[in-house]
Each structure stands twice: as structure tokens, then as C-alpha cells.
Amino acid sequence: MVLTSSTMLPLGTPLPLAAMRAALRPVTGGPLAAAALAGSPVLVLFLCPHCPFVKHVETELTRLQGDLEGRVSLIGVCSNSTASHPQDGPAGMAAQAAACGWTFPYLQDPDQSVARAFRAACTPDVFLFDGAHRLAYRGQLDGSRPGGEPCDGRDLRAAVTALLEGRPVPEPQRPAIGCNIKWQAGAEPPWFSG
DSSP states (O other): OOEEEOOOOOTTOBOOHHHHHHHOEEEESOOOOHHHHTTSOEEEEEOOSSOHHHHHHHHHHHHHHHHHTTTSEEEEEEOOOTTTOGGGSHHHHHHHHHHHTOOSOEEEOTTOHHHHHHTOOEESEEEEEOTTOBEEEEEOSOSOOTTSSOOOOHHHHHHHHHHHTTOOOOSOOOOOEEEEOOOOTTOOOTTOOO
């Protein structure tokens, strides 16, 4: 594990929906339906089954799923190389989703092109897009870390609440911290420092 911070993609960046629909493979929760996302805020979560930082936030993600149902579309993406981390493949993803009760689409990024489009760097890495599908928030769920206080998602929840109420998303937005995305050998992006 290489402790990594998110790259903080520029606010206002458009949701790369075409790239997502072309590259992502459904594991649980069904395929990515563009029509279902139209006009809806979208929360994209880069996750994986093995990461202790993701395990730390799993319960909060399950609560968020229930609290945001019908108001924000959640999408989970796993971009880790299955050559180096086979536990992060479809079987591990499906088991994680089932254990957590996640019904949102949890999709595999086998060629890692979606992680590149987002400049995703770690798990968990969080990207909240407004109803026009422009990036409004990126960074941490909250300041908790494994082995410390429980995750309550306060930073992300404040951003979602502001977005849904038509207010500016609070600043500062702090980077997520977690395990680095496990890039395919020899295909590490320029922002990877592990």
C-alpha cells in the first residue's frame, strides 16, 4: 500500500459519461444508464474490496446510499489491476457490495481509462457532480482515518446538502487519502508517485 492523496481534479470539469459508458463493466447494480442520470447530481466513488481506507468508509457509504436515494445517483468504480490484486476483481467486488447492501452500480474499469479520465489516485476517491454534470466537490468523505474515529461523511454530506439546496459547496475541499490505485505494470499515469 502506498498512502496517496487525491489529485483534486479542477472544479467544473464535466462528467466523462461517454468514456464511462464505453469502458466500465457492470459487476453489481446493473449497467450505467445515461437516461437515469440525466439532470441528476452524480456521486462517483473510486473503491475496491481490499483497501483498509475503503473498509473504514463502507458503513457510511451504505448510509449515504439510503439517505441520497432518489436525489443523487451513486456509482462505484473499481480501477485496480486484477493482475496484481485479484481480490479486487468482479468476485471480490460483488462480495463487498452484497456484504454492505450496496445496490448502486458497482462497475469495473478493466483498462483503467475511467480512472485516468478522473485523474483518480486513491481509494476511496470521491467526485460529486451537479445536475448539469459539472464537478462540484472532490476529496474526502471526512477527516477520519482507519483506526481512529468512525466515518460520518461530514465533508461530503455538507457538499451534497449545499448542492441540493442550490448553495455554493463549502470550502476548503480537502483531498481524500487512501491506498493508491493499483495501476497495471508499466502503465502508471504521470501523477502516480508510488
